[in-house]
Amino acid sequence: MPIPIFDDQISSDVENENDNDKGTPLVREFPPIEHFRIQNVPPAAYYIPDFITKEEEEYLLRKVEESPQPKWRKVGTGRRLQYWGGTMSKKGILLPEIIPDFLTSFPDIIERIESLLRDGSIKGKEKMGLDINQVLVNEYLPGQGISPHEDGPAFRPLVATLSLGYHTILDIHHYLNPTKPSPPMTSQVESDTESGKTIAAIPLAHLLLMPRSLLILKSSLYTSHLHSISSKEEDTIVHRTLSDSVSEDRIVKANGGVEIANMELLGDAEVIDSLKNTGEWTAKRDTRISLTFRQAEKVLKGGALGALSNALKR
Ligand SMILES: O=C(O)CCC(=O)C(=O)O
Numbered sequence: 630m631p632i633p634i635f636d637d638q639i640s641s642d643v644e645n646e647n648d649n650d651k652g653t654p655l656v657r658e659f660p661p662i663e664h665f666r667i668q669n670v671p672p673a674a675y676y677i678p679d680f681i682t683k684e685e686e687e688y689l690l691r692k693v694e695e696s697p698q699p700k701w702r703k704v705g706t707g708r709r710l711q712y713w714g715g716t717m718s719k720k721g722i723l724l725p726e727i728i729p730d731f732l733t734s735f736p737d738i739i740e741r742i743e744s745l746l747r748d749g750s751i752k753g754k755e756k757m758g759l760d761i762n763q764v765l766v767n768e769y770l771p772g773q774g775i776s777p778h779e780d781g782p783a784f785r786p787l788v789a790t791l792s793l794g795y796h797t798i799l800d801i802h803h804y805l806n807p808t809k810p811s812p813p814m815t816s817q818v819e820s821d822t823e824s825g826k827t828i829a830a831i832p833l834a835h836l837l838l839m840p841r842s843l844l845i846l847k848s849s850l851y852t853s854h855l856h857s858i859s860s861k862e863e864d865t866i867v868h869r870t871l872s873d874s875v876s877e878d879r880i881v882k883a884n885g886g887v888e889i890a891n892m893e894l895l896g897d898a899e900v901i902d903s904l905k906n907t908g909e910w911t912a913k914r915d916t917r918i919s920l921t922f923r924q925a926e927k928v929l930k931g932g933a934l935g936a937l938s939n940a941l942k943r
């Protein structure tokens with residue numbers, strides 16, 4: 630059911646955000662996080678379809694677009710990004726800033742992510758809690774991507790990415806370990822990273838990220854793997870076993886198509902039907918905005934207070 634609170638009048642009236650006349654936000658119940666675990670990838674990744682509603686998606690897209698121009702930065706390849714919650718010093722310390730209300734209270738995306746993780750913590754086991762203090766916004770136009778990288782040790786190895794606007798495919802890569810035999814799929818060498826480690830030529834897994842979904846990467850998938858998005862204008866996915874009526878020949882012809890690891894969790898009727906009927910699904914990319922929620926481990930002391938007093942002075 631749509632949340633009846635995101636009309637123009639309300640969203641432009643930022644000062645009154647805590648007033649009751651906005652209606653009561655819908656409390657969404659999610660099954661325990663284990664339900665969303667992606668199988669057959671290193672531990673651990675979780676894919677939650679429809680984590681937000683269409684109305685929330687439109688509202689967030691508008692807020693990102695309306696951000697003051699200086700908030701946008703451009704990286705070498707032309708991709709634009711924004712940081713909310715502060716930027717990192719050269720020494721990997723967060724110089725904190727206040728995170729805007731459209732991510733904290735209206736809608737309460739941060740609390741929703743934190744509570745999903747909190748509720749998923751298994752007693753006596755590794756803590757799943759996250760205290761989100763930075764949100765990275767990436768904008769991808771068709772044909773733009775991000776090359777294989779690690780997000781690095783400055784953050785807790787538990788990050789959540791919300792996709793808005795259009796789909797993309799995130800590739801997971803692993804390093805070739807010279808002391809261990811490579812899996813059969815890693816016979817070619819792609820590139821050497823700054824650390825001198827070599828990345829396997831073929832991604833370990835492909836994850837289809839649909840708009841409004843949340844992807845959580847954790848533990849070794851964060852700390853010892855890389856991720857990337859290829860610079861494409863169109864994606865094709867294939868599935869070999871979903872429908873017996875589609876011949877192997879036909880599927881092989883779906884040029885450049887990839888099999889995705891989060892197929893079982895997609896929950897998208899259009900994609901599943903297409904895979905069942907034709908063995909493939911192809912879609913053009915359009916502008917995708919991603920919001921990556923994470924926790925910098927080190928935060929400049931007194932920084933948040935400073936940021937608050939600055940905000941009050943404005
Ligand atoms: O857009 C995404 O889904 C991933 C973004 C990312 O990996 C990054 O900015 O470090």
Ligand SMILES: [Fe+2]
Pocket residue numbers: 778779780856
């Ligand atoms: Fe990343």
